[in-house]
Amino acid sequence: MDEDRVEAESTPTPARAERDATEPKKSRGGLSPRLQAVVVPVLAVFTALVIGAIVIAATDTTVVAAYRNFFRAPRTALSATWRAVATAYGALFSGSLGSPSEIFQAVQVYRSTGDNALWLKAIWPITESLVAATPFIFSGLAVALGFRCGLFNIGVEGQFGMGALAAAYVGYSITGAPRLVHLPLAVLAGALGGAVWAAIPGYLKAKTGAHEVVNTIMMNYIAFRLSDWLLNGPMKAPGYRPVTSSVEMTAALPRLFPAPIRFNAGFFLALAVAALVYWFLFKTTLGFEIRTVGANPDAARYAGMSVTRNFVLAMVLSGALAGLAGASQVLGVDYWVGQGFSAGYGFDAIALALLGKSHPFGVVLAALLFGALRSGATRMQSLAGIPIDIISILQGLVIVFIAAPAIIRWLYRIRVEREEEVVLTRGWGK
């Protein structure tokens, strides 16, 4: 338990982890590191939302017009600001968790008449948030696992796409197989697709020192072109649209609610994989090696661990997780792959891993939050006319605040006794 706490905050060298675990922390008025590990991310998200509100208000023509008359009618300006922000964030909230009154009403209708249509409508937003969170959990874990080994995998987007294509191919090309065989096969194909795509930059990093940041990005563009070609050629479904055929129902992740609700077993698979990654990283020798290489490659080499082998291993596992993200989206939600299928998942995944402090359980929490934001943003776009891209701005800000906790500490006057160090990446060619 004690050791887990330390791991959640930073990636120290094994020696330091031991010392930290045995020596109790002295507190001198500042927040204890343990509390801070929770407080800083929460405040980071809060601050990003506040800045988002300012952006929403500042780009609203009615609000800007009201501020022209600020000195004559300050209350009009303020209420216009309030209205713009409240409409937007209200839609964001009801779009992600559902409106409480609707749920209350639906429960009453169901009790009196047994009609579940309203009930399904009321829980639709929250199930959509979980549906959106599922690939986020996988892809966030992918980046987090890379970080633990000192690797920065920006290539989740390409690995996601390759995993999705592989899963879709197995899903539609095999017919007549029982679900017990077909579904695991399709899921594994997804993991394999992502793993192969990540293995290339991992191998190049280990053998030639070529930096994985640039190489994984190049692999993203190559994956993008390759999937374009596949969707217009070998994998194209009959018809004029560049999409694959739908997967067989024997390869689909089972859905747990009636028709319109897309919530499926993929979510539980994601939770199980998160637990597995936790076990792997913190309870196995291989995981220990990966973390040691991430914390201090020189020490790892001195201790007889193969740094290059761990680079490749971590990259392959990271890619497999990203491929699973793609597979869960294809087999659980869409059933087919189209162009631009994986766009944006790579950078989302980086934000998730940072927000979750590269800890599997932190990543799950971050993914739930981002899933809610993402599905709420769709409603915000339709109800309040705020482009969905605001979410990217919020994510970027969250990354800044998490990576530079000094800003948050300064804003909220949080004192700290010891700066925590998190090794995430290294410079070129090292």
Add this chain to the structure above:
Amino acid sequence: MATSVARSQIRAISTGRARRMGLVFLAIGVATLLLLGRGLEAGQKATFGLNPGFKSQAIKIPDLTLPVQPTIYTLAAIILILGAWQLIRGSRSANALLGVVAFCFVFAFLTWAARGKSFNLVGMLGSSLVRATPIALAALCGVMCERSGVVNIGIEGIMLMSAQAAVVVATVTKNLYMGLAAAILTGAIISALHAVMAVSLKVDQVISGTAIIIIGTGATSFIAARFLEKNINGLNNSGTFPVISIPVLSKIPLLGPIFFENGIIVYLMLALIALTHILLFSTKWGLRTRAVGEHPRAADTLGINVYLVRYVSVILGGMIAGVGGAYFTIGSVGRFDEFMTAGKGFIGLAAMIFGKWSPFGAFGSSLLFGFADSLQIKLQILRVHIPSEFLLMAPYLITMVVLAGVVGRAIPPAADGQPYEKQ
């Protein structure tokens, strides 16, 4: 004795590498023969246009017409001879030979692609330079930042935001130069934010750069969706810089149309390459910058203000990237599209590494990427039977091959990417 053992080991390794290069050359030669030399009709000719198609000042010269079969066989023979030479002698200057081999292969490929047709060579080389422009500017931004020890992978985001700022300001003020100034200013502001995070707050520089990319793509898409789409003519339709022909020089055949009939941003890029080289390698400031990038503690001890040098370098780099951003909108199409930089910022970083962190090296490797980019467009026009998606992959594949160290290992400035903690 130990040193002599080490030295002979080094020699063994380097000759081993040279031998392997020889094998690679032989493989390329055989591939040239098998892939390009087969199934050619005897007497077929390929015409290479040496005059640009549009109204150009250059003096006209006759086009180059080559018989296809003998040309390809000759080029393949040259490659094979060089490969055999390299295998037997194991020459150390393998890189120069690699250049020759690559040139022969590309020329053989072009001859093959243009068989029985006409191919405008000068036009393609000209468009290579134009397409290399944003890559070179991104690479130059990288050189400026990294020579002072700050890694900046956010160039992509900086260029996107500058591109948008340029087109909006140019459209609103109806003045393209105001647009260019806005792009440079945007580049300076965004890179200053990076400098605050990387230098003062000592944030992991790759993470800070990633945040800039995410905010850059998010903010530009947000603004495009909220404002530009609703008012295209009032905000997102600026026109582009005209082509300026330099009086006497543009009349030179071959070189004139390639180098001296371009828009202002291309000239600006060429000037910036030279200026950055002078700044970094011939001034006191440049010496200090490089010292800070190699050994900040030593520089600090000598009284150099490490933070100031890094701030100035990063902001100057951001201004250069701002010019690169302006190329995408007011330099080429006159409007902003989402994600229009399409990875050029990252390719610029690869060009910087390939160019070994020097301005002219970065320019040379940018030309290579620009060439690959314009080649794939030309090949689509020539209807070569390779799916266009694979041709579009070429620049990215070349980037990866280059980074894998085909041309020797590149060594970054020693303190690259490490925050400096004053003692």
